[in-house]
Amino acid sequence: MNKLYEVIIKEYGYDEPVFTKELKKRIDMSDEALRQNVKRLSDIGDLIKVKNGIYYLPRASNILKKPRVNIDKVIRRRYIKPIDKNVIGYISGTNFANQLGLTSQTASVPTIVTNEAGRLEYEVTFGKKVVKLKKPRIKINDQNYKLLQVLDLLNDYDRVSEIPLEKGSSLIKKYLQNSNITISELNQHLKKYPRKTLENVIEMELYNELA
Template identity: 70%
Template sequence: MNKVYETIIKNYGYDEPVFTRDLKKRIEMSDEALRQNLKRLSDGGSLIKVKNGIYYVPRENSVLRNPRINLDKVITRRYMRTSNNKVIGYTTGINFANKLGLTTQTASVSTIVTNEVGRPEHEVKFGKKIVKLKKPRVRIDARNYKLLQVLDLLNEFDRVSEVPLENAVGAIKIYLNDNDCTSSELNIFIKKYPRKTLENLIEMGGVL
């Protein structure tokens, strides 16, 4: 069996996004040799290329003539949660407000705040799906991502919510039920945000 294919199956399995930059860390091979192996596997149908640097292994018994990977899964793995479950980003904006029940609207272009971005803000395209990426004010990890999501929400609350702030407190508290960031961490984070965020936090009664 091809060494690259064997490594992919062992570490990722079928229908899971495979990023070449991650694959390089799992296999001892020159960049050129890896590129040639991936091209050979892709040309032979063992791998399917989503876009440059992103592949997946289709299931052998797929009934689809041209099987497609779930693009939401690709986006999640690339910008929010890695294959080893490391949190590197989160959704924000109207779609997050919708998740909390604060609006009935949804945005066709999702906004993701992620560590995996260099510029403050730009858009990327996966097939027909467009995603807006934003640089975080604080580096994201598993402990702080929910709190940062809520601070982002408070920063743009008037734009994304259809309910008044006092009616959103309950949903926000439930969402942060398992948050274990300390008050001192919150004080550090809040300094990275505009004054409006602090004002909304105070109006909520500082329930975070």
Template identity: 35%
Template sequence: MLYDYIKEHYKEAEPIFFSDLEREDISKSALNQQLKKLCDKELLRKYDIGVYYLPKRTMFHSVVGPNADMVARYRFISKGKNIDGFYGGNSFANQIGITTQVPRVVEIVSNNTNSSDRKVRIGNRWFYVRKPVVHITKENVYVLQMLELLKNLDAYLDYSYTEAKEKFAEYIAIHEIKRSDVDCYIRNYPMSTFKYYYELELDHVLA
């Protein structure tokens, strides 16, 4: 039974994607009908097109579900042990502390998109999703995220190169990025990535 499967594999308030429930032995229309029945019984809630969740009841009996950022993270960045993307642009620049700008549109680089860059609306939020230069895996995600930011560093940098170097050095140490990791992927990026990489003297930071 579909509901039993959902209860076994998903937590309350966790995004459930229609595409993840599809099977060869059931048509899309039949699956839609089953999901609608569960929603009618209030065993399941619909968050957005193709996105559902098991309602979580609070102590005040209101229902809690996922938010737009959580749905975007599950769809484009990570779900379970899978890593398919990372935050880019001002979103990541703000996270590591080289800019104070807070983006209105969160930028994501993800395997889970088509070849063209696109804006995606989830709930009441907008996300800008781009295809990666190199396929993202859990082994290379941190080095690719760093190289992606270096590609257009001046567009995001609010501080000096010296301060930026310190922030990148912290990131490199936390995620144990090695020179061999950079050497493996940097040639897939434009010359601007090389330029900023050497101007920040990151080669001296790497092991």
């Protein structure tokens, strides 16, 4: 069995997003050898290309049916939570407000704030799915992503929420439960946001929750 194929099965499994960028760190192989092996597996159908640098192993019984990897999973692994790594991004905008129950609306083009964004704001396409990427105000990690997600929400609250902040604040506070956010951290992060974000933080009495 091909050495690269064995590594992919062991580390990822079938129908899971496989990023060549990650593979370089998981296998002792030169860049050229990796490219040749990826091409060889792709040519014989053992490895299916989703997009440049992104592949997956189809289950043998499904090859003739031309299966497709879950695109949402590809996007999550690429921009939000890579396998075996820290959080690097989060859903923002209307779709996050919808997750919290603040609106019944959803955006056809979801917004993801991610450390992987190379520019301030732009769109990428995966098959037929379009995603808007935004650069974070502060580098995202496991500890701060929920706070940054909420601060982004509060900055755009009037635009993305269907209910007033007075009623929506309880849903936001519930989301932040067990996040271990300190007042000091909140103040540090707020320095990167417009004044209206601070005003909404004060209105929803978030400081009282952290005191």
